[in-house]
Amino acid sequence: THFTKKFKTSNARPSSLNGGTGKFQGDSFLVPGATVATLLMLGALHARRMYQDKKTEELRDKGVEFEFQPDVKASFLRLLPLRSISRCWGYLTSMEIPVWLRPHVYRAWGRAFHSNLEEAALSLDKYASLKDFFVRTLKEGSRPIDADPQCLVSPVDGTVLRFGELNGAGAMIEQVKGFSYSVFSLLGASPSLPTTTDDNVQEEHSGSITTTEKSKKSWWRVSLASPKVWDPTLSRPQRGLFYCVVYLKPGDYHRVHSPADWNILVRRHFSGRLYPLNERATRTIRNLYIENERVVLEGLWQEGFMALAAIGATNIGSIELFIEPELQTNKPRKLLHSEPPEERVYECEGVGRMLKKGDELAAFNMG
């Protein structure tokens, strides 16, 4: 109605800019027209993405597993200055929004990305920028921490993509069916990464024992299984190496918490690329998780080794560590990049960084 009225007014009162000829009326209509067209295009793209997400979820529910399939769009992404785009996005989203507009912008964000705004710790008009809103804290009690001492809790809100057990030093994590990456490449060369299970270690130590001797030992164990000769090490649980991959959607709460009582000994920062990390990207980009910028925290918990890799993406490129606020990620960089990871050993400064289960650890920031 506004545009129609404006158009009619323009017709009734030809602009004096063109000597009253009325030629300017078309131009004055073009600007709001272009804005409307852009908004419509963005709306259409968003609707298309939501439709595709829904279809993907339906297929996943039916048990269809997607296979790795590189395509032209993925190759094209390599040519884009994703780091600059990410930093520019960060700059735009850090701009202060007028107080009256804040609730509208954040509610629109919440509707688009299915965020639960009721959980936000502050009222919506208190978040000065979209960036501040994105890393909002939650109301106390929103996330009860599972108190079972024999459980490991999720460090983030998100969608579980994959999990499983790893075997040996060359252990591979499946990115998507048909493509895997090595856990060593993800975490970096780590001397504390267990390369074998306890079971394998025992087998390696007894490598020279013949099969006959092994069977004799088994017999002795069976025949002498009394409290007097019982060896506690035999019934002690052995340990394996596991992994779990959790994806955070744009509407999710974006802070990272400690999954257990954890003593963090080392931090590594890999300054890599900033590809998107959505479902499509995991299917089409090789080595997505080991090419992207990430922060790896490594340490010990009650059952042994534990490492957490927080991987950045184009829109959420920087990772803020609350245990090391001076760490800067998503920095501008040279075109050629083959830098080794930057490492900091917390252990040298004492006993490492002790965290309790559920303690706040890091946050993913926009840009």
Add this chain to the structure above:
Amino acid sequence: STVVLVFQAPISKEFNGGDSSQEFKFCVKPGDRIRYGEALGRWHSS
């Protein structure tokens, strides 16, 4: 953004009559939504 967690956890015992009560088991499945503080996996002493 994505988080990958790599950790050691108990696996099944061999010398306890096949009892795997101390084995770490994930209590989620791929595609599940999870919130921080919720259990990813558990193990229990017999």
